[in-house]
Amino acid sequence: MTAADPGSFRDPASRVLIDADRVVRVLDQRGLNAWKALADSQFFSNAVSDGQVIAATELPDPPQGESGALEHPRVPMITYPYEWTFSMLKDAAMLQLDLLARALDDGLTIKDATPFNIQFIEGRPVFIDIGSFEPYREGEPWIGYRQFTRQFLFPLMLRAWLDVPFQPWLRGDMEGPTAAQMRNLLPRGKRSKPSVMVHVGLQARMEERMAGEAVRDELQQAGFNAGIILANVEKLQNLISGMAWEPGADGWAAYDSCSHVGRDRETKAGFLRHAMSRHRPERVLDLGANDAYFSEIASDGGAHAIAVDSDESILERVYKESAGKSMSLALSELANPSPDQGWSGVERPSLFARADADLIIAYGLIHHLIYSASIPPSLVVGWLRRFDCPVVVEFVAPDDEMVKTLTSNKHDDELHPGRDEAAFRKLIAGSFDIASEKRLGSGTRVLFQLAPV
Amino acid sequence: MIFGYLDPGSGSLILQALLGGIAGIGVAYKAWKHKRMTKRLTKEGVDPSSSVDDPSVTAES
Numbered sequence: 241m242t243a244a245d246p247g248s249f250r251d252p253a254s255r256v257l258i259d260a261d262r263v264v265r266v267l268d269q270r271g272l273n274a275w276k277a278l279a280d281s282q283f284f285s286n287a288v289s290d291g292q293v294i295a296a297t298e299l300p301d302p303p304q305g306e307s308g309a310l311e312h313p314r315v316p317m318i319t320y321p322y323e324w325t326f327s328m329l330k331d332a333a334m335l336q337l338d339l340l341a342r343a344l345d346d347g348l349t350i351k352d353a354t355p356f357n358i359q360f361i362e363g364r365p366v367f368i369d370i371g372s373f374e375p376y377r378e379g380e381p382w383i384g385y386r387q388f389t390r391q392f393l394f395p396l397m398l399r400a401w402l403d404v405p406f407q408p409w410l411r412g413d414m415e416g417p418t419a420a421q422m423r424n425l426l427p428r429g430k431r432s433k434p435s436v437m438v439h440v441g442l443q444a445r446m447e448e449r450m451a452g453e454a455v456r457d458e459l460q461q462a463g464f465n466a467g468i469i470l471a472n473v474e475k476l477q478n479l480i481s482g483m484a485w486e487p488g489a490d491g492w493a494a495y496d497s498c499s500h501v502g503r504d505r506e507t508k509a510g511f512l513r514h515a516m517s518r519h520r521p522e523r524v525l526d527l528g529a530n531d532a533y534f535s536e537i538a539s540d541g542g543a544h545a546i547a548v549d550s551d552e553s554i555l556e557r558v559y560k561e562s563a564g565k566s567m568s569l570a571l572s573e574l575a576n577p578s579p580d581q582g583w584s585g586v587e588r589p590s591l592f593a594r595a596d597a598d599l600i601i602a603y604g605l606i607h608h609l610i611y612s613a614s615i616p617p618s619l620v621v622g623w624l625r626r627f628d629c630p631v632v633v634e635f636v637a638p639d640d641e642m643v644k645t646l647t648s649n650k651h652d653d654e655l656h657p658g659r660d661e662a663a664f665r666k667l668i669a670g671s672f673d674i675a676s677e678k679r680l681g682s683g684t685r686v687l688f689q690l691a692p693v
Numbered sequence: 694m695i696f697g698y699l700d701p702g703s704g705s706l707i708l709q710a711l712l713g714g715i716a717g718i719g720v721a722y723k724a725w726k727h728k729r730m731t732k733r734l735t736k737e738g739v740d741p742s743s744s745v746d747d748p749s750v751t752a753e754s
Contacts, residue, residue, distance in 0.1 A: 250699075351699065352699050382701075382709055384699065384701070385709045386705035438712060439712075442708055443705055446705070446707055447702055447703070447704035448704070450703040450704040453703040453728065455706050455707055455724060456701075456706060458728050459706060459720065459724045462710075462719075462723035462724040463716075463720050464710060464717075464720050468710055471713040471714040472709050472713050472717070
């Protein structure tokens with residue numbers, strides 16, 4: 241059944257409809273005119289063949305009441321900027337600027353500048369909102385400049401210059417920080433940078449002084465032109481290309497140096513391959529993916545892998561090696577995944593509403609939920625059951641070396657009961673059949689392949 | 694005429710002219726001057742569209 245994409249409603253000229261396996265964009269007359277101009281441009285055919293803009297095919301018979309309709313290939317997994325790493329947002333920003341510059345050279349412009357219009361396909365950012373392109377009208381300023389600073393530039397500044405993660409901010413306020421908020425956040429030493437003085441300080445001041453004043457016509461009459469936008473875009477490209485974030489060596493980035501990881505890795509890989517051959521999944525959701533080793537196995541086995549992890553430093557590394565792989569990355573705490581949010585609570589669906597899968601990998605995960613996040617084992621099993629598909633899960637016993645580390649400052653009576661293997665087997669018995677199991681060399685870890693009952 | 698669905702922010706629009714090099718600075722100044730004159734004339738009860746080109750009216754006055 242065809243349904244409106246709940247996140248596609250702000251632009252009256254262009255809206256997306258979704259059904260089981262088709263993505264159709266419907267256009268009003270203004271949207272259709274813009275599409276015709278785009279479709280006729282050399283810019284568009286080059287950008288599509290370069291993989292920078294999603295392909296679009298005009299449908300001969302638009303739905304009733306619509307002036308035009310396009311069909312797009314389906315994006316394997318929609319992710320949002322608050323689930324991206326620093327380099328993902330940086331690459332998306334550079335794509336946005338590059339497309340704007342090239343569009344302007346061909347008499348077109350992009351009427352907004354939000355990372356929600358960009359998705360990652362096989363490790364590369366791709367611009368998916370065809371409806372954002374329209375013919376450039378002489379004298380028009382760059383309407384998306386403020387949005388670009390709030391949703392791309394300022395979040396990148398937070399990470400690159402303050403080493404503060406931008407994702408919690410963008411998740412809490414999807415419009416991004418304002419110039420005035422950035423001015424208050426940046427220390428005095430940073431405020432004297434020329435780029436901060438203009439994009440942050442001056443913008444904040446001018447926004448305060450000129451709020452609500454109509455200036456578009458004045459700019460047009462004063463001789464504004466595309467060359468001015470291009471000069472600004474070039475400066476932003478230079479600024480952003482010089483931004484860098486070096487993740488620390490702590491946390492999960494050092495995970496693969498843990499003794500159990502190397503020792504058990506190939507056994508776990510073989511167990512996963514066995515589950516893959518049994519279920520032939522099209523989509524595999526790797527929960528707590530870490531360095532995405534098992535996601536890659538799923539991807540190599542013909543599935544699209546969705547690697548979810550809460551550690552930005554390690555996902556950053558995975559992203560830089562993900563080009564060409566059938567894999568999507570999502571940065572999210574599993575004990576607090578991205579929720580439904582935005583307009584009416586449905587505009588941006590929750591992570592797990594988007595990450596539908598037909599096989600779940602939960603290796604090296606549930607003991608962290610139980611012992612670190614204090615989630616009762618029964619709730620963890622119930623959560624895995626709600627994915628309603630087979631699961632490969634690693635059970636870790638209370639006497640495992642990692643569990644001892646996780647609980648080194650906790651007394652036994654501060655932990656939820658029912659954490660041993662017998663209790664775990666009892667818990668899963670009500671929700672899953674055990675299709676196969678394998679005890680790992682340590683003796684404290686058991687792999688289960690579970691099928692929902 | 695407003696064409697877009699996005700609020701671009703008045704101050705941010707003028708700022709981007711300033712960021713567009715020497716040509717942009719000239720455009721920003723002209724737009725700002727025009728804006729100031731329009732505001733002043735409106736305050737004085739004069740129709741800005743009929744007087745904005747009057748050479749006797751200056752932004753500095």
